[in-house]
Amino acid sequence: MKRIYRFLAVGLLLLILGGGYFFANLTIFARTFIQLNTSQKVNHTPFNNRLNMQCDKADNSVSKLASSHFRLVNWNVHKGQDKGWQEDLARLSKQADFVLLQEATQHQNLNTFSTALFVSSFSFKDLLSGVKTFTKTQPEWYCGGGVAEPLIQIPKVASVMSFSLEKDASLLLINVHLINFEWGISAYQTQLEQLFSFVENHQGPIIMSGDFNAWNEHRLNLVNNLMQKYGLDSVALSQDERVRFLGYPLDYIFTRGVKVVSATSEVVTSSDHNPLLVEFELE
Secondary structure (H helix, E strand, O other): HHHHHHHHHHHHHHHHHHHHHHHHOEEEEEEEEEEEEOOOOOOOEEEEEOOOOOOEEEEOOOOOOOOOOEEEEEOOOOHOOOOOOHHHHHHHHHOOOOOEEEEOOOOOOOOOOOEEEEEEEEEOOOHHHHHEEEEOOOOEEEEEEEEOOOOOOOOEEEEEEEEHHHHHEEEEEEEEEOOOOOOHHHHHHHHHHHHHHOOOOOOOEEEEEEEOOOOOOHHHHHHHHHHHHOOOEEEOOOOOOOOEEEEEEEEEEEEEEEEEEEEEEEEOOOOOOOOEEEEEEEE
């Protein structure tokens, strides 16, 4: 019995020391870090945010999306901690028009894209982590924000971008990384409702993609009910290699006003998630 107590005491001590080391090197930002890098020099002005989202819009008109046919990659890159992510990211993005990353850092960069929006809520040992979206056209407006994880208080973040189309329409592109460390769905629902505040008034095509952390029936039902309410459909993958937890896929792509030409996923060893690849046309 004494050995068991000694073992538990050592385990508790290691847990406390590990937690102390983690939080000593953790910085949670008081205000969400949002950085838009673009080759086009356009000034931006803040506008009224929605449910704690920070938003900016271009002061001048921006280029419209030149095509109605696009390729999109969605991938949680695990903060670039796994060997080979650079090669896989370069390969996957080669034919893409949009690349949506979760658990991205300041080190995931793609020079072939003219625009990159990075949204982060924290840094660990000076390494920022969040969602990053690469595009070849500058957005007419964009937003970023997050909701704190109930247990560890690190906000999970998402970004929203609007791209101008012909006939005064626009494409809404949402890159999400949803709450994970919560057994209930209160904070999870808050974050989803934050994002759907953009969806409910949007009249054009929509793509919502990312790591939904929908790892139980309650979470998945909430996601599906909201998607059904606002007319978004889940993209079916011809080859479904998505990572699962408790039997539930974590990564999804939902669309509205979009015709899916092809959709698949592939196995990689350069992250703990597998990338999703979609080819689509605007309806």
